[in-house]
Amino acid sequence: MTTSDAVTSTPPPRHWEADVLLRDGKTAHIRPIRPEDAGLLVEFYARVSEESKYYRFFSPMPHLSDRDVKRFTQVDYVTRVALVLTSGDNMIAVGRYDLVEEGKAEVAFLVEDGHQGRGIGQLLLEHLAQAGRERGIERFIAEVLPDNHAMIHTFKDAGYRVASQYDEGVMELEFSIDPTDTAIGVMAQREHRAESASIERFFRPRSVAVIGASRRQDTIGQALVRHLVTGDFTGRVYAVNPSADAVSGMPSYKTVGEIPGEVDVAIVAVPAEAVQDVVLDCAAKGVHGLVVISSGFAETGEEGRVRQRRLVGLSRSYGLRLIGPNALGVINTDPEVSLNASLSSVMPPRGRAGFFCQSGALGSAILEKVNNRGLGISTFVSAGNRADVSGNDLLQYWLEDDATEVVLLYLESIGNPRKFSRITRRVSRKKPIIAVRSGRSTQGVPMGHAVRKIAAPSQAVDAMFRQSGVIQVDTLEEMFDVAQLLAHQPLPRGRRVAVVGNSDALGLLAADAATSVGLVVNKQVALGADAGAEDFEDALDAAIDDPEVDAVAAIYIPPLNTSGEDVANVLAAVGEQSDKPIVSTFLGAEGVPELLRVPDVAGSSAGRGSVPSYPAVEAAVRALARVVEYAVWLRTPDKGAADEELVDRQAARRVVNELLMHHPEGHDLTMPEQRELLAAYGIELWETRAVTTRKQALDAGKELGWDVVLKATAPHLRHRPDLAHVWRNIDGPADMSDAWRSLNELITEPETAGFVVQKNAPPGVPVGISSMEDPLFGPVLSFGIGGPLTELLGDRSFRIPPLAEHDAQDMVREIKASPILFGYRGSEIVDVTEIERLVRRVAQIQNDLPQVRALDLPLVLAGANGAAVLGSAIRIEPVIDPRSDWFVRRLSTPPGDTLPD
Template sequence: MSDDVTGTVLPEPPSHWEADVLLRDGRAAHIRPIRPEDADLLVDFYARVSDESKYYRFFAPMPKLSERDVKRFTQVDYTDRVAFVLLVGRKMIAVGRYDAVGEGEAEIAFLVEDKHQGRGIGQLLLEHLAQAGRERGIEKFVAEVLPDNHPMIRTFKDAGYQVRSQYDDGLVSLEFSIDATMTALDVMEQREHRAESASIEKFFNPRSIAVIGASRKQDTIGRLLVRNVVLGDFNGRVYAVNPNADAVSGLPAYKTVSDIPGEVDLAIVAVPADKVQDVVLDCAAKGVHGLVVISSGFAETGEEGRRRQRQLVGLSRSYGLRLIGPNALGVINTDPEVSLNSSLSQVMPPRGRAGFFCQSGALGSAILEKVNNRGLGLTTFVSAGNRADVPGNDLLQYWEKDESTEVVLLYLESIGNPRKFSRIARRVSRRKPIIAVRSGRTTQGVPMGHAVRKIAAPSQAVDAMFRQAGVIQVDTLEEMFDVAQLMAHQPLPRGRRVAVVGNSDALALLAADAAAGAGLVVNKTVALGADAGASAFEDALDAAIDDPEVDAVAAIYIPPLNVSGEDVANVLAAIGEQSDKPLVSTFLGAEGVPELLRVPDVAGSTAGRGSVPSYPAVESAVRALARVVEYAMWLRTPVNGSNDEALVDLAEAKKMVHHLLKRHPEGWDLTDTEQHDLLACYGIDLWKTHRVNSVQEAIEAGDALGWDVVLKATAPHLRDRPDQAHVWRTIDGSETMMEAWEKLLEVVPDVASAGFVVQKNAPPGVPVAMETMEDPLFGPVISFGIGGPMTELLQDRAYRIPPLAEHDAQDMVREIKASPLLFGYRGSDIVDVSEVERILRRIAQLQHDVPQIRSLSLPLVLAGEDGAAVLGANIRIEPMVDPRSDWFVRRLNAVPGETSHG
């Protein structure tokens, strides 16, 4: 970038400072650093700003910007002088900036076009300026504001920072640290939730719809869409858009969206792919909120389609529109006050309690058929197709506040932003269960239409993220519906104890076997006999539910010949409605919630709370119950983190990494001393090692350590040898050291590449290994396992996402298959597991706190009876292009392959 007047080369801003964002009302905008070529945009913007707003900004009448002002405002160095602009379409609607005024201190100011004030723009600018400032070493913002500029004062004080203010000489002076405190992050997340929820609201609750590409021809998508909207009894206005027709399916047709006389909230687009961009411009001019693009011919078709899809999303966002699709099946809302079927499915599912998001249009119709056949019912449904803009995360934000949605169902073919998914899902799962199927779980592959970066973290880490977030991850769609119908209609169990009541001994035995395999305990079995009737079932079920040793009941009813079972069904339905414990059934081999087992619902759902779900196989019933039990157990785990964060020296750790990266900007593998000092900041004592290249150096090291030492090779290709031939222990003098040196040279003749070290001999114990890594897309990951090559061969490792709560570390240590080695296996000593867990929590916290740590490995931690000795470490740090900035600022997922839409 260069100044056209002087020829001076101007700096380029970091590319990750540019982003699409959502405003308070759910509409999109684009934020980016200001550029010299924005001069005309700035002048036009300033001309639209009122004199009052200009006075609030400059404390004096300033009707126009001089040429010098324009140059000063648009040419910044992106270090001490940083400015961001907010764009909608081709117009600048706001500008914010900071100018350094001292060491670690900068003055901040905003100017927002009057008609866009009240949309949360000042708060967005503050977030992005604060993150840029943190990256540039700014620690504190200051501002001067006129006393009656209440909105601006409120912007600063509502940001979650500790703002100090004083009145002096007619101005209010404000100052605050921009450290990303938990309070500030909580405030940001609340605003993110409101904006993303608002952006989805109009998709589900539009007052008016335009079907663009509506057609009079039979067997066309445009005609089917109009038919489904109209026959679905949509309660709003429906407009058909077809430039070549006067009417479609009895509706007057308009040539363009702009010709429609009333407002249009939602556009359903079914035109050829190369015409969709024209539709976007037409909808933007009309003020449409969102688009559901049914049209195919985008990223699912290849490189040309991917380019077309990038342009579509960029154009839509730049004009403030959200987009579902392209290649989508559509959107459904079963609320009788809306009754919206803006999809290609002719099946309008019954009203229920579950919201469903899927990404496959092909599967969408089959899913709706299955929902309908099971009598499950949905509140809302979205098939997002290529998921180019609106992701599942935004739907989670909406469903979190939607009182009619009690269960969330997700069929995920890709995860656009797993860090954000984890953060939102952890919060939503505390209020309502999330049941998810993730395709490509083993291969981590994604469909062709989904342009996402591959996650470098192993698939086990993704599974761990789902577990930590409380997401009930199942393997198939059938199992998803099995769990959903239980969640939607029955209460949560208090524990794992199950009673089986039935008239089939064979099925009862199958239920007991399935329960044992799923981690449940059958502590009561009531065999009623094949001829048992309603009265016998009622007595047995009442007794089981009243039993304090029972947490859930499985009822099995296979009727004798020529018996309908209606009397037994009435008993099951009555008990299911009144019970505070979950009741599942295998009733007549039926699947779903049969009519006979349904309880009327005052909210309008086909099957109300207390309806008893039925499963064709008793194993399916038990498996679904086990999934629900695990979720109930997760809900009861504490949400607080570990209690030892106050014992770490975060400031010193960050300072150390910062100085090392200044000396080694390409990245650096820490020396033994540097690793020792960094780990010490987090209360981890790395045992000192002496690197030696000769027997004489080894003897000197043994003397320095007071003997009782170990000589070992530490080169990566040697240190995991299963025969341990690279290690010589219990060396107590120079003669023993010389013998050890000679013996090791027989195994490792090349001293230069062996990495020989001398270290104090540790007490006996079980070797464990801990590793962390920073995935650019996924974020921090930590793993744990028993040390040695067998762990790698058998992939016996536990994974979690930092930071870890105390129960997370406890679960990691216990869930690996080799965990009995730590708990006195075959008479061995029980190791100090609490110290192992403490070290796990600390390195997880270090990786979480310092994202510049690319990888951290403790390959040998010797866990003994009275502590754990950290005998080795390998730490690499690298500068981050984008240091998790999406944790600290609101932004939409990037459009792959494009950096600018402004």
């Protein structure tokens, strides 16, 4: 172990500091150690047991000497790195690595005994490994006593391939810290369990304290107490009001600390300036989480943003999770809990949908709408300013929640798109997610949401939703339309629809609407205006039994003086037994009418098999089309690219790292450097010679063996269809001289044209493949046919790496100009397989190398027997925050936030 007394020389990167979530759902803070931590380290060490000290140092070491304290707290953050974990004002763990040879470092941890078993060792290992990767370290070694089983499991359970050997009674472990798929998968599972556990405590508290409870009617505090009591909450309710002895007939306490029993969740409804004192009171009491109803935070301006940052930092530093501020509250309709810890007077019926809403103002209206439609929900959160708990946390909880079968999201901003994409890809495979995203065109966010602007175009965000299987809809009404179908009916197996009804006019409208949204109407049954229940039953049974039908749209408009109850009974009975989805326009009703509901043994207001109704046939088939698209996505294998083993990632990383060592501010790669980087991913860049004189052009043509082109590469010329900037079929000195003279006469300011000489490529269709690294969004990939028309019309497809096997195929086919690649009007069909390979390769580069700020293959000529990459541009830059949430667990921190000291 290196034991030099090197003092701090290089400040640690800012992103090494973060709030983290422990295994039990409590928060803590991780950061680099500092020289001024000497006192904290001594106090921490004094609380550690003798056994833990022995396991760490292999000998009795009851106290740290001044020399030890100095050595442990003064590091250079390069060859010697130490991270500490704090909770409140205490240090509870420390981990470190020390370089032992180039590319290899020794790692060790010490965790306070009272906090062992909370997953702290794994967290420290993740963060130290990420720090090591950024400092060029490739392997960790650790010396562990054989009976220190907990530490041995920490290393072996991390997902790395660990080799071990014994030497003089000590077990030496060694492993590469390259973030393998296995290691990332292990991290994601731990993240899922911790975040799910933190949310479960909000939904299933044994006791709730209302801080700011009031005796006065028409106050927020009074409403919160009333809704908890009248909602039949099965736990204990405590009222906290320093000025009252009783609230709503129950005793009131001056502070949370005075409450005799434990408190799981505190609902806070006090003035914004008093919330900080409440946090300290709740932390001392051991409260798990806060639901802050109080307003006066980031939604009010800069002063409120500062107050909100302090609130989040203080809450997390003491281990508390926070919903809000400016929140509507939390609801759980499970009769075993029956929690209405919200401002909504409506306790919605039990149902299958979990709902996350960022808007407190819309929350009450949404719950009213859910109630009127008979949809029902399992759990509901209105997070207000979303300062801490976000939709990502709720998705982690709902993934394993048996009571939730459909997830509904109303999003006003996405604080961490990378994480959202990663989680939704997993959740959508198990449960459908329906999302409404406001600000979709402008990418604007409400004032209270402190998030960084996404540089990627809005089409890329839409692509991320599709790629993740999220059903993105335009309005709340459409969200409920789709939700009531998914909550009550089975998924369709295909796009084929039968329309059965007693109105010819509405039947034609349904058929037209279905065709317009990509459904295929291959069975249309007109029963006539006087059709009765028996007629409907026969027609519906025949449609469902038809192997050429995947879903049924039933239309019933009753004749005069007819209730339609008999037809409703038929629809409900058929819907309950059918393995194909049924949508209806029944009496023009909206939602799941009482007559069409099937009893649910789980206690929901409408069970599986209930038939949803829509007031308009267009809404019915539009909802069905959304569900069909999800069913198609669900059946598509989520496999990675099949040829990844042909990629030399190590060579690519070496190229990028060596270039950044010489160009720490960033670098535009030269042509030879681009060729080397692209070659590591199996992309052959055609040789290009930059020329500025006729003689250089002649020499380049001769060296390349003639049959060359001379072209201008300046952007202002490449994208001008009215200018000829390429001279082809140059096969000798005379041709080159003519080409040079003609292009120089044609082009204004030819000295800025960026002339190059290149071998003549076979004819083909020009396509462009580009990627970029968005600081917030991460890697983004785009594809389109080359030329200015593509840019003018925005005809490009987008995806978010990593790509599944089918993603490249979809990218090539979904652009409007794709027929050009497939023999449009008798033209030659190009080698689409090679285009897809290049798309996958560019995606891999961007996914593997966050240092690649932008990569552009602006001209790829795709022919019948391959594709020639004729041009490229690559920009690399040092990474400030290397997608650290992909390789380590951390809670998001909005821009400008100041983490606690």
